Amino acid sequence: MQSFTEENYLKAIYSLSLRHEGDVSTNALAELTATKAASVTDMLRKLSDKELIHYKKYQGVRLTEEGERLALQVIRRHRLWEVFLVEKLGFGWDAVHDIAEQLEHIRSDELVVRLDGYLDHPQFDPHGDPIPTPAGKMPETGYRKLTEVGVGEDVRLMAVLEHSTEFLQHLDRSGLTLGCIITVKTVNDFDKSLLVRTETGSTVFASQDVAKNLLVS
Amino acid sequence: MQSFTEENYLKAIYSLSLRHEGDVSTNALAELTATKAASVTDMLRKLSDKELIHYKKYQGVRLTEEGERLALQVIRRHRLWEVFLVEKLGFGWDAVHDIAEQLEHIRSDELVVRLDGYLDHPQFDPHGDPIPTPAGKMPETGYRKLTEVGVGEDVRLMAVLEHSTEFLQHLDRSGLTLGCIITVKTVNDFDKSLLVRTETGSTVFASQDVAKNLLVS
DNA sequence: GGAATGCTTTAGACATATCTAAATTTTCAG
């Protein structure tokens, strides 16, 4: 049985190992968990003792099979709760992440099974992220970042990588909603910013910082 | 802001102060929170520093107004989540208490407001307990214990005082459901056990231990 | 190849919440 804190570290390791190739560094974990490197080292020793991570001093860290299974369970719960908060309670997609950060740690297998059924076995959360299977596998999506799309291409906005309230409210104001079709009109060579046309015909400016957090297919 | 643990102590103090007149004792709290008296004393010092309880060494403890307000907020959340688990997720009333013990600590005012609306502002939880108001008042019910009912009286089962799975499953097997009408047929002078007739016409035996946990009106 | 630099780990503390054992205070019985 893991504490909240251990679950959060497992999730953080999983998340960082997707972002870059190779093992996850102590400093990266310290930044993501908003702690100090020394605290991370302590926790890595503990997770290693429990055989949830592969860890050699100074060499970075990687989840074991069991560690990944647990991380995906937490992510599954997080995303199911986000669906609940949006679909059933009527929260905006910009307001659910912090509450789901708490709800994801509620311990009850039966609860997850019933919640999943009540929500009609959703495949994606309100941010377009795929919901891991009960068995602990993360579905593949094959989405690309909007920054990789060529001028003239029509694509559909499928997911966002950033969950902060500020970012999501910015998208709302820009009329960029999940599922909408967008066309890349121009790419600025200097700052890689984009001009895109939305379904409604309006033209929206997207800095590289915004575009790299938008996933399309 | 209170920790989970502090919230649980506040709830425990509230609950015990209903059970008996006068201040709550250290030992009673130790038993209810499944800790030792020494641990309770430590926590009482802390809650007293925060002015959530009135506490004088060796003299027992009592909630301040602020302490009671917080305790009732926790109880409100607990009972709303129990309603959700039964009404929306289809849990049995015998399976929800432990999950609600976790959910009651989720911190988000907005969440409670929306959950309450989603459930249609319920007045009672699945065990018949009244749900405290958003302002922090506990509604009066005026229920009596079944042990105080005279032979021949017709009463309606309104609530249960004990929430354990075993007790509630026993009631299910006996056909005693919330809202049902029961008639006291005989009271055994020796052990105070009862024979009651239910709506369906069947006769059910209830030991004093069972009857004192049944509230009727 | 050998510093200098930057990560990372260790050392030593602190806060929370718990425990056992011992000391203290209150209560109650004779």
Next chain:
DNA sequence: CTGAAAATTTAGATATGTCTAAAGCATTCC
């Protein structure tokens, strides 16, 4: 009213998770 029993508090420890400061590796840049 007084001494024993019961209840409560204090003393000293443990476990978790965090921190700062100092020391130990690793990489890289002459």
